[in-house]
Each structure stands twice: as structure tokens, then as C-alpha cells.
Amino acid sequence: MLLLGIDIGTSSIKVSVVDAQTQYCIASAQYPEKETEIISLQVGWAEQSPENWWQNTKAAILKLHQTEKYNPQDIQAIGIAYQMHGLVCVDKNQNILRNSIIWCDSRAVEIGNNAFDAIGTEKCLSHLLNSPGNFTASKLAWIKKNEPKLFDKIDKIMLPGDFIAMKLTNAITTSISALSEGVFWDFKNNELSKDIFQYFGFDTSIIPQQKDVFSEYGLLSKSVADELSLTPNIPVTYKAGDQPNNALSLNVLQPNEVAATAGTSGVIYGVTDKLVYDKESRINSFAHVNHTVEQNRIGVLLCINGTGILNRWIKNIAGNNVSYEQLNTAAASISAGSNGLIMLPFGNGAERMLNNKMVQSHIHDIDFNVHTNAHLFRAAQEGIAFAFRYGLDIMRENGMNPSIIRAGNANMFLSDVFFESFVNATGVAVELYDCDGSVGAAIGAGIGAGIYKTTAEAFSNNKPIKIVEPSNQNLYDDLYINWKDVLAKHLS
Numbered sequence: 001m002l003l004l005g006i007d008i009g010t011s012s013i014k015v016s017v018v019d020a021q022t023q024y025c026i027a028s029a030q031y032p033e034k035e036t037e038i039i040s041l042q043v044g045w046a047e048q049s050p051e052n053w054w055q056n057t058k059a060a061i062l063k064l065h066q067t068e069k070y071n072p073q074d075i076q077a078i079g080i081a082y083q084m085h086g087l088v089c090v091d092k093n094q095n096i097l098r099n100s101i102i103w104c105d106s107r108a109v110e111i112g113n114n115a116f117d118a119i120g121t122e123k124c125l126s127h128l129l130n131s132p133g134n135f136t137a138s139k140l141a142w143i144k145k146n147e148p149k150l151f152d153k154i155d156k157i158m159l160p161g162d163f164i165a166m167k168l169t170n171a172i173t174t175s176i177s178a179l180s181e182g183v184f185w186d187f188k189n190n191e192l193s194k195d196i197f198q199y200f201g202f203d204t205s206i207i208p209q210q211k212d213v214f215s216e217y218g219l220l221s222k223s224v225a226d227e228l229s230l231t232p233n234i235p236v237t238y239k240a241g242d243q244p245n246n247a248l249s250l251n252v253l254q255p256n257e258v259a260a261t262a263g264t265s266g267v268i269y270g271v272t273d274k275l276v277y278d279k280e281s282r283i284n285s286f287a288h289v290n291h292t293v294e295q296n297r298i299g300v301l302l303c304i305n306g307t308g309i310l311n312r313w314i315k316n317i318a319g320n321n322v323s324y325e326q327l328n329t330a331a332a333s334i335s336a337g338s339n340g341l342i343m344l345p346f347g348n349g350a351e352r353m354l355n356n357k358m359v360q361s362h363i364h365d366i367d368f369n370v371h372t373n374a375h376l377f378r379a380a381q382e383g384i385a386f387a388f389r390y391g392l393d394i395m396r397e398n399g400m401n402p403s404i405i406r407a408g409n410a411n412m413f414l415s416d417v418f419f420e421s422f423v424n425a426t427g428v429a430v431e432l433y434d435c436d437g438s439v440g441a442a443i444g445a446g447i448g449a450g451i452y453k454t455t456a457e458a459f460s461n462n463k464p465i466k467i468v469e470p471s472n473q474n475l476y477d478d479l480y481i482n483w484k485d486v487l488a489k490h491l492s
Helices: 050-065 109-119 121-128 136-146 148-152 160-169 176-181 194-200 222-228 242-249 308-318 324-332 373-397 416-426 437-448 473-491
Strands: 002-008 013-019 025-031 075-082 088-090 156-158 173-175 209-211 236-241 258-262 266-272 284-287 298-304 342-346 360-364 404-408 429-433 466-468
Touching (some): 002 050, 002 242, 013 050, 013 437, 025 050, 025 437, 050 160, 050 222, 075 160, 075 242, 075 437, 088 160, 109 121, 109 136, 136 194, 156 160, 160 173, 160 236, 173 176, 176 236, 176 284, 236 242, 242 266, 242 298, 242 437, 258 373, 266 373, 298 373, 308 324, 308 373, 324 373, 342 473, 360 473, 373 473, 416 429, 416 466, 416 473
Parallel strands (some): 002 075, 075 236, 173 209, 258 404, 404 429
Antiparallel strands (some): 002 013, 088 156, 284 298, 342 360, 429 466
16 A cells, blocks of 8 residues: 655755655655746745645656656545645635745745734734744735735635645635644634634635544545546545644654754754743744644744855855755865854745744855855855754743754755754754655555554654764854854844
8 A cells, every 4th residue: 555745845845755654765856946936026935836836746746756766546535644734725616815925935024023012922922822923924915915916816725735725625624733733723612713813804714624634635536536547536544734744744743853954944843741931032932743632732933034045055055056965065174163254044024933034144244265065065064063053042941952853855955964963052962864854745645544553553663864963063062052142143
């Protein structure tokens, strides 16, 4: 029995087929090869086309079939992971009304901050576990204010994964986990937030039918099945945001377990059984994939918008068409500290952990007689690692003190320089696993379809491929202090 996992990323769509019995990934594919454009019509804005996500998803699945490593007719369930917080609006005929305002868009910060003040900071934090900030609800309020005619046509709003599930099944659904990441959910009352809907003037009818994360969201339509050489009526049985899904793929499900990822954005994600929130709302708390009304499982998320996107930018600007592997090799040729070169990675929108400030990215203390492209490569990766340390210290203030962090063998963790910098800057050992978001989505589909009796069974073959302990923490502590001093100047 095979499971199909779909990961709707910012840069591309990745899909994988997993053998349900062994949990082994049989084949993976990514589409497009070139990273997908982020449409920025104004400074701080970020949009993408939902229709492009759909076309790229289909292209990725057909590319996956071309590996000929499996029979597509043996796929029995589909799971979806997706970039969080994006807003998709459709009319009553399921037509897309506008581009999606995605996770790193900053246009609604002021709207969210005004809601935070009007509803009350303590009430928002204790009930929503977050400030409305720049999340999906505030983005919808921006549309209501600035595009009222379009707003009036909205029948349903969705997160990106809900949209792909709709295209697969024609059914529009969501989950408490998705609603919480949009800051629509009241955790104390276990219902849609009356405060948010009343303050923004939304009708609850725009919210799709709610289901558990692990459940049937609809059956694959015959037309789509025929187009993709799949079996009609196989179920979509799992949907989760990319960070909860990343945690699932690393078997991070219970209190005090912690995951990290460093793709376009960077995240540390820990699980707690308490309704935790940061008083300054610098970190976010959402319903984890296994959260229920009876049993709290809250995912505490520290997000850094500017991580892998800086690594990509520096590669494109200074890399002279080098590959990431060549970039990483060049970075490793430079000693720790990059000969005094310091880089801040915050150039991808307002950073929540910096109180929603638009700090932007900065390069400090360049010496034209000393620094080379390789120094830039290393300084970028060290700067990203130090941003993780800064964020982890905020999580520590809120009671999250991991002794070990689990991460997938992908993206920035493929770089020895970043890996070394991350472990030594944070002072926490990292277990590396051979998994990714699309594989996690496939495993989630197996759980949702009841193929696995327990989550323990779903991850029975999930073993770390590498464990790295801190080895040079004092040096990196000193380097971090210098980096933090530079950041402080831009925050003042």
C-alpha cells in the first residue's frame, strides 16, 4: 500500500510516494526546478498565485510518476503539507478571487496591532495565544478595508493546503490547527473567536467545514484522478501547515519535544501541553496536529522570515552561478567568525520575534582587502544560526528548554558550516533525520486513513542518521555577542 505526500512550499512543490508498511520513501520529485517567484507589488508585500500552486502540484505528481518506481494505482491515501498563514479566497463557484497573500507579507501588521489593542492584549494572548498581528485574519481584514467589492464576493477562505485539497476533491474543509494558525480560534472556549469575528466584521459562514487534522477531507474526483493517473475516490486524509507537519515528520508530538527547520524561513517548533503564549507575542502558539479539545498539544513556534532566503540571495548575488554544494564548500574554507564580517538575515518582511519590526538585512564591517565571496557565504550562514540562537533564547524565557533538537537532513542543515554554527550557537545537540515535508505528509495520510493504529507505529522505522553535539560553544558565544550588539543598533 502506497501513500502520496504533497508539500506546498514557497519555492516549489515537492511530492513523495511512501511505502506504508516500511515508511520508506520510494520516490520524490520537485516542481518547478527554478524557485517560484514571490510577487511583491509594494515593499513588504508578498503574494503567490494559487492556480500556479495547483498547476505545479499536478506537474510534480506527473514528474513523480515518470520515475516508474511504483504503480500510481497502488496509492491509497493523500496527505498535504503547506506554507502557513497564506490567505486564499474563492467565490461560491470555487473560483479564485485574487492572488494569495502569503506568510511573509507585512501589509496587515498595523491592522493586527490595532485589533490587539482594541480586543485587549491579555484577552488576545490568553484566548488566541497570539496577537492578531500579521496572521490570516488580519490579511482578510486588509482585503475587507482595501478591496471591499472583492471581499463581498468571498464565499469561503482557505489556507494553501485547504485550497489544494479543494482542487483534488471539490470539497472545502479546514481544521482547528489551520484556524489557529490564522488566529481565528479561541482556545479557552474551544470555538471560533467571537472577538476576532466581531471586531473585524466577518461572518462565520466564510469558514469551511471543520475536521480533525487526521480525517477524511474528501475523495479524489474522477477528472483529477484521470488527469494524474490515480485511482478515483482515494481519500485526502491529512492536512497540516509546514511547521506542524515538519514536527510530525520528526515524530515531535509530545510535550518537551522540539524540531527545527531552515528552509526559506527558519523555525524552532516545540510541543507543550499548556496554553503557552509570549507576553510580547514574539513567538506563536498554535494547535499541533494531535491537539484535541480533551488533550492540549500546543505547538510553540519561533519563526525567522529571513533564513534560507538570505542564503539563496547571497548565492545569486555573489555566487557566480555556483551550486549550493559549492557554496557550502567555499564557506567551510573560512574560519569561524568570517574574519569579522557580520550579517543580519532579516530582509524578508517584518520579523515577529523582533516585535514585528522591519529590520532588513545588513552586512557589517566589510574589508575590501580581506573579504571574499567565501567570507560572505560563511557570514550569511553564521548570521542565520545566530538568529536561531536569538529566537531560542526567547523560547527559553517562555519555558521551552530543549536538551536535543530534531531536524531533517535538508536545506540549510545540508551545510556543515550552518550545522556547526547552529549547534554551537544554541548550545543544543541536534539529531538529523532523513525525512522531509512531503514524506511527513504521506505518513500523516497513513495515520488519517487508519493504516497505522498509533503514531508510534507510523514512526517505528524513524531513526536518526546523525547526531552532533556542541564542541566549540565558547567561541560561538563570543561571536554571538558581537552579532547581537550589531542587531541591537538596528533595533534601537
